[in-house]
Amino acid sequence: MAELAIALHGLQVELLVQRYGFRSIKEYLVSIGSKRLLERKCILHDVHLEIARGECFGIVGRNGSGKSTLLRVIAGIVEPTKGTVSVLGRVAPMLSLGVGLEPELSGWENVALCSSLLGLSRSDIAHTKDYVRNFAGLSEPELAMQVKRYSTGMTARLGFSIATANDPDVLLIDEVLAVGDAAFQQQCYRRIDELKRSGCTIVFVSHFLGEVQRICDRAACMEQGTIVKVGSTHEVGLHYHDLLGIPLNP
Amino acid sequence: MSTVVPVSGQATLRMQRQHLPMLITVAWKNVRLRYKSSLFGFLWTLFNPLLFLLIFLFIFSRAFPQVENYPVFALTGLIFWSFFATTSAHVLSSVVDNAHVLRSLAVPAQVFPLAQLMAGLFNLLVSFIPFAFILAWFGWRPVSATILVIPVVALFACFLFGLSLALCALNVYFRDIGILWSALLPALFYLTPVAYPPDLVPADLQWVASLNPLYHFIGLVRVVLYDGQAPGLELWVPAIGLALIALLGGLSVFNLLRRGFIANY
Missing domain, CATH: 3.40.50.300 (P-loop containing nucleotide triphosphate hydrolases)
Structure with a gap:
C-alpha cells in the first residue's frame, strides 16, 4: 500500500x-x-x-x-x-459551509478572519485573497459588502473558496x-x-x-x-x- | 514507508504559541463588532458608567456627606464595575456563542474567552482617556501612584478571567449558569462598595462584606485612583491571592470540562 x-x-x-x-x-x-x-x-x-x-x-x-x-x-x-x-x-475541515463567517463583517474581512481560524499564516491569507477573487465568482462590490446581505449560495461560495484555497x-x-x-x-x-x-x-x-x-x-x-x-x-x-x-x- | 506524523487530537486542542495570530484576529473582531452598526460606537462604553454616575449624584451625594468629592469616588468604582460586569458576561457566553466554529474547525476553545477578555481590556484602556478628562473636570489629578493602576488592572483581569472561565465552561453544560449570572450581577453590584463608602457597613458585619472578592479589588482601585496612594501589603496580598486562586481554579475547571463541550453546545 x-x-x-x-x-x-x-x-x-x-x-x-x-x-x-x-x-x-x-x-x-x-x-x-x-x-x-x-x-x-x-x-x-x-x-x-x-x-x-x-x-x-x-x-x-x-x-x-x-x-x-x-x-x-x-x-x-x-x-x-x-x-x-x-x-x-495540513487538514482543511469542511464540516459545514460558511463556518466562522461573521455576518456583520465584509467579505474581505471574513476571508482574513476565517483563514486565521483555519490556522493559516499571514502569507497564506494573502494567497487566499487572490484565490477568492478568482474562484468564488463574487464581484468586487459583493466582496466589500457585509456578509449578512449575502444569499445562501453566495455564502457557500465564499466559504468553499476560503476552505480550499491553500491546497490542503x-x-x-x-x-x-x-x-x-x-x-x-x-x-x-x-x-x-x-x-x-x-x-x-x-x-x-x-x-x-x-x-x-x-x-x-x-x-x-x-x-x-x-x-x-x-x-x-x-x-x-x-x-x-x-x-x-x-x-x-x- | 510512511512519514505519517501523529498530529492533532491532543496537540491542536491545546492553546499554543501558533494560535496567537488567531487569538489577536478574534479579539480585534470582538472590539470592532461590539459597537458595529451603531451610530455612537465607542461612546456607549462611556455611557453606562456616566448614566450610573448621574443617578448616584442625584440620589447618593447628599447621603454620604463624609465622602469628599463624591463624583470621583463613585466614578473610579463605576469604571471598574462596568468593566467587570460587561466582560464577565461576554467571557461567560463566548464558547456557547461560537459553538458553530468549535464544532467544525480545529480551534482551541480557550481562544474565545481569552479574546473576549482582551477585547474588554482594550475597551477599558481606551476608555481611560475620556474618563481621565471627566475625572479631571471633577477635580481629580493624576499623581505618581496613578501608575499603579496597571498592576491593579492586571490582577483584576486575572480574577475576572478565572471566575468567568469556570462559569463559561459550566454554561456549556447548563445554560442556567448564564441566566443565574445575569441575575446575580445586580445583587453583586449592591453588595460591593461601588456607590457607597465601605465603612458604611457596620463594623461587626465587615467580615461578611470582605467575603465578597470584589470588595478587595474595588478597595485597591480606590486607594490608587481616589486616595492617590500606593496600597499597602494588606491590600495587595488578598488581591493577589484571589487573582491566583480564581485563575488556577478557572483554568482547571475549563480544562476538565472542555473535552465534553462538543456534545453539549
Whole structure:
C-alpha cells in the first residue's frame, strides 16, 4: 500500500452528555439524587481505518452513525478517549459551509478572519485573497459588502473558496455541497478533482451513493459508531442498501 | 514507508504559541463588532458608567456627606464595575456563542474567552482617556501612584478571567449558569462598595462584606485612583491571592470540562 495519509487505530470516543434540557428541568428536580446529571455516551468504538495518500475516500451511513464525529477526530476537533490518530499534513475541515463567517463583517474581512481560524499564516491569507477573487465568482462590490446581505449560495461560495484555497493535504467534506447553484456545484467538483490530482487526500461523507461512487476510489459504511464495511464503492453501496433495507436500483 | 506524523487530537486542542495570530484576529473582531452598526460606537462604553454616575449624584451625594468629592469616588468604582460586569458576561457566553466554529474547525476553545477578555481590556484602556478628562473636570489629578493602576488592572483581569472561565465552561453544560449570572450581577453590584463608602457597613458585619472578592479589588482601585496612594501589603496580598486562586481554579475547571463541550453546545 502506498504512503498513508490517515491512520486510525482502536479509536474510541466517549463524551459526557447533559441529560436534561430546559424542557426537562422538572424531570430533573423530581429525579435529583437518583440519577446523575451527566451521562457517558459512546459515540465511536473500535474504529480502524487506513487511508492512502491521494485517495478519495467516501463514508456512508445512517444519521447518527458517527460519520461526522469520525471527521472531527481526523480534523483534531474531538480528542479520542482511546486509540491513536495519525494524519499527514495540513487538514482543511469542511464540516459545514460558511463556518466562522461573521455576518456583520465584509467579505474581505471574513476571508482574513476565517483563514486565521483555519490556522493559516499571514502569507497564506494573502494567497487566499487572490484565490477568492478568482474562484468564488463574487464581484468586487459583493466582496466589500457585509456578509449578512449575502444569499445562501453566495455564502457557500465564499466559504468553499476560503476552505480550499491553500491546497490542503487532507480535505474533509461533510455533506456540504448540496447548497449553491448547479454551476457552483460543478465548480466545486472540478476543484475537488484538481485537488485530488495534486495529491490531496479527500474524505467525503455523503448520503448520496451516486456522488460517492462518482468521485471516490474506496468507501466505508458506518453503523452505530463503528465501521462495518470497507471496500470498493460498489461493495459498500450494496452493503449500505442492505442495511437500510431498500434495493439499490428501485 | 510512511512519514505519517501523529498530529492533532491532543496537540491542536491545546492553546499554543501558533494560535496567537488567531487569538489577536478574534479579539480585534470582538472590539470592532461590539459597537458595529451603531451610530455612537465607542461612546456607549462611556455611557453606562456616566448614566450610573448621574443617578448616584442625584440620589447618593447628599447621603454620604463624609465622602469628599463624591463624583470621583463613585466614578473610579463605576469604571471598574462596568468593566467587570460587561466582560464577565461576554467571557461567560463566548464558547456557547461560537459553538458553530468549535464544532467544525480545529480551534482551541480557550481562544474565545481569552479574546473576549482582551477585547474588554482594550475597551477599558481606551476608555481611560475620556474618563481621565471627566475625572479631571471633577477635580481629580493624576499623581505618581496613578501608575499603579496597571498592576491593579492586571490582577483584576486575572480574577475576572478565572471566575468567568469556570462559569463559561459550566454554561456549556447548563445554560442556567448564564441566566443565574445575569441575575446575580445586580445583587453583586449592591453588595460591593461601588456607590457607597465601605465603612458604611457596620463594623461587626465587615467580615461578611470582605467575603465578597470584589470588595478587595474595588478597595485597591480606590486607594490608587481616589486616595492617590500606593496600597499597602494588606491590600495587595488578598488581591493577589484571589487573582491566583480564581485563575488556577478557572483554568482547571475549563480544562476538565472542555473535552465534553462538543456534545453539549
